[in-house]
Amino acid sequence: xxxxxxxxxxxxxxxxxxxxxxxxxxxxxxxxxxxxxxxxxxxxxxxxxxxxxxxxxxxxxxxxxxxxxxxxxxxxxxxxxxxxxxxxxxxxxxxxxxxxxxxxxxxxxxxxxxxxxxxxxxxxxxxxxxxxxxxxxxxxxxxxxxxxxxxxxxxxxxxxxxxxxxxxxxxxxxxxxxxxxxxxxxxxxxxxxxxxxxxxxxxxxxxxxxxxxxxxxxxxxxxxxxxxxxxxxxxxxxxxxxxxxxxxxxxxxxxxxxxxxxxxxxxxxxxxxxxxxxxxxxxxxxxxxxxxxxxxxxxxxxxxxxxxxxxxxxxxxxxxxxxxxxxxxxxxxxxxxxxxxxxxxxxxxxxxxxxxxxxxxxxxxxxxxxxxxxxxxxxxxxxxxxxxxxxxxxxxxxxxxxxxxxxxxxxxxxxxxxxxxxxxxxxxxxxxxxxxxxxxxxxxxxxxxxxxxxxxxxxxxxxxxxxxxxxxxxxxxxxxxxxxxxxxxxxxx
Numbered sequence: 001x002x003x004x005x006x007x008x009x010x011x012x013x014x015x016x017x018x019x020x021x022x023x024x025x026x027x028x029x030x031x032x033x034x035x036x037x038x039x040x041x042x043x044x045x046x047x048x049x050x051x052x053x054x055x056x057x058x059x060x061x062x063x064x065x066x067x068x069x070x071x072x073x074x075x076x077x078x079x080x081x082x083x084x085x086x087x088x089x090x091x092x093x094x095x096x097x098x099x100x101x102x103x104x105x106x107x108x109x110x111x112x113x114x115x116x117x118x119x120x121x122x123x124x125x126x127x128x129x130x131x132x133x134x135x136x137x138x139x140x141x142x143x144x145x146x147x148x149x150x151x152x153x154x155x156x157x158x159x160x161x162x163x164x165x166x167x168x169x170x171x172x173x174x175x176x177x178x179x180x181x182x183x184x185x186x187x188x189x190x191x192x193x194x195x196x197x198x199x200x201x202x203x204x205x206x207x208x209x210x211x212x213x214x215x216x217x218x219x220x221x222x223x224x225x226x227x228x229x230x231x232x233x234x235x236x237x238x239x240x241x242x243x244x245x246x247x248x249x250x251x252x253x254x255x256x257x258x259x260x261x262x263x264x265x266x267x268x269x270x271x272x273x274x275x276x277x278x279x280x281x282x283x284x285x286x287x288x289x290x291x292x293x294x295x296x297x298x299x300x301x302x303x304x305x306x307x308x309x310x311x312x313x314x315x316x317x318x319x320x321x322x323x324x325x326x327x328x329x330x331x332x333x334x335x336x337x338x339x340x341x342x343x344x345x346x347x348x349x350x351x352x353x354x355x356x357x358x359x360x361x362x363x364x365x366x367x368x369x370x371x372x373x374x375x376x377x378x379x380x381x382x383x384x385x386x387x388x389x390x391x392x393x394x395x396x397x398x399x400x401x402x403x404x405x406x407x408x409x410x411x412x413x414x415x416x417x418x419x420x421x422x423x424x425x426x427x428x429x430x431x432x433x434x435x436x437x438x439x440x441x442x443x444x445x446x447x448x449x450x451x452x453x454x455x456x457x458x459x460x461x462x463x464x465x466x467x468x469x470x471x472x473x474x475x476x477x478x479x480x481x482x483x484x485x486x487x488x489x490x491x492x493x
Contacts, residue, residue: 003120004032004062005069009055017061021053028064028091035060065120067091070130072119073099075107077464082106082142082149086134101156102275103136105253106149137268140259147255148263154380156279157248159286160208161378164246166231168204169195174288175202181280182210205241207285211277213270214239218261220250248379251278293371298390298434304365308358308392312430315354319423322346326421343421344403348396351428355395359388394429394437397448403427404444415440 009017023030025045034042037058047053055061065071069089078084083106092098097116104110121127132138142149152160162168170178175190191210193200215238222233222244234244236258244250250257263271300308325331326343334342363384366373372390375381389395397404404427410418416425424430427444431437437445476488485493 003065003118005065005120006035006060006062006122009057009059009061011057014055014057017063018055020063021055021061029066031061031063033062035062065089065091070121070127070135072121072130072134073097073107074117074119075109075114076117079108079467080106080142080144082139083108084134085136085139086130087136100276100279101153102150102279105151105153106139106142135268137272140263140268140271145255148253148257148259150275151248151253151257151259152251152275152278152282155286156282157252158291158375158378158380159282160246160251160278161380162289162291162374163204163282163285164208164241164244165204169201170204170207170285171202172200174285175207177288178207178281178284179210181284182277184210204285207281208246208278209240211274211281212236212239212241212258213262213266213274215265216258216262218250218258220244220257247377252379291371293375297371300362300391300434301365304362307361311357311361312354312393315350315357316423316430318350319347322350323421347421347423347426348403351396351423354428355388355393358392359384362388362392388432390433392432394432394441394445396423397427397429397444399427399447399451404447413440413443 007013007017017031020029020031021034021044024047025032025043031044033044034053034055036042037056042052044053067090070086071089072084073087074084076083085103085106087099097118099107099109099116107116109116121130136150140148140150172190179186191202191206194203194206195201216236217238218234218236220234222235231243231245234246234250235242246258248254251259253259259271259275262274322331322343326339331339331343331346333339334345337345363373366387372382372387376383376387399405404412406412408414411420412425412427420426424440427447429437429441429445431441477485477493478488480486487493
């Protein structure tokens with residue numbers, strides 16, 4: 001443990017610091033150095049005689065980092081204010097930094113090898129600023145868009161979605177297990193079960209209501225006149241979830257959502273507690289109920305596969321028709337476009353329609369309890385396009401916004417005849433990930449994916465360099481007391 005916190009010896013903390021000094025530098029929690037009033041440092045890791053451990057009021061002890069100390073946490077590149085935030089420490093074994101999942105969004109962090117930096121305050125002023133200004137709860141609503149920059153994500157988001165469905169019930173044993181993770185006053189007795197016979201059962205909405213503060217009221221997309229069977233529209237009244245399935249729009253980083261309302265009405269600390277408590281309750285419920293995505297979730301029924309194939313073949317025939325019209329010179333050019341450009345535009349339009357229609361057929365026939373659909377609907381991962389690519393059709397692959405170009409003479413790959421402008425030759429992938437891609441489809445798909453990777457890397461470098469130049473150009477610009485904006489040479493901008 002190399003991180004130390006300087007603490008001045010007073011009558012109040014003398015005994016505490018004495019025990020840390022006696023423990024030494026090698027046992028946590030201990031201390032590494034004593035700084036005397038004359039400025040001399042005593043290194044406690046190499047002490048020979050015990051008399052040098054002597055403490056007096058006014059000395060400074062550099063102690064180990066402890067639980068509940070405040071530190072600054074940062075992930076590079078620091079792109080906005082919330083890339084540097086104050087955290088309360090919990091010292092754990094091993095050499096890794098860990099952080100709550102809700103705080104990963106503002107840092108843009110994930111757990112695939114990211115490294116982060118921690119800075120320990122070295123003065124009382126710094127400590128106070130971290131605690132009162134920089135602390136994570138005070139950064140929940142960002143000045144960028146005047147809305148939250150963090151919320152419930154990943155497992156907890158998926159869990160809260162499944163937990164608040166109308167057919168989710170919990171028996172007494174599981175309720176007791178979950179109550180252990182809630183600041184619940186058992187003097188009040190158990191919440192009244194929603195179902196009494198044949199055995200008492202509580203709804204998922206009731207369990208979630210245990211962690212929502214009693215003064216909170218929220219309505220989202222709801223219509224009291226038309227309470228529907230789909231349970232659309234969320235109503236929370238006096239901390240009680242009355243209707244609706246809770247998803248990203250309510251507990252995510254959304255303006256006017258639950259996080260936003262609690263932060264504004266009850267303050268930053270209540271909001272931080274809510275985020276923690278939701279995760280405690282939902283994750284523990286999820287551990288007991290389980291969730292897994294299997295091949296069964298992506299295998300379409302034979303009749304659906306047949307429908308998808310028919311639609312794709314229908315659009316391929318349309319493309320062949322356009323090719324024939326172009327070859328016979330019958331294709332009308334669109335205003336401002338050459339014949340070739342018009343041809344490409346028409347073909348692209350048909351092939352994109354093919355992908356969308358195929359995806360629509362697959363999606364329409366999925367069960368509402370399908371695990372992939374749950375992940376998309378809750379907002380925790382993926383979108384409908386991912387599902388249609390897995391199940392129905394990958395669609396047209398593009399490089400530089402066009403269909404795959406001819407890399408050999410008059411053809412895209414050696415596997416095609418020359419002058420083949422058809423769908424397959426120019427990168428249309430009719431297969432899905434489930435059915436498996438042909439070698440040429442696989443190659444085209446890799447081309448499209450490679451472009452995305454390069455593009456991301458280039459954009460990162462370019463935007464980083466532009467913002468650096470901006471910062472260097474503006475670093476001496478300041479609003480002066482007369483309200484003007486001037487440079488360091490007092491030149492008014």
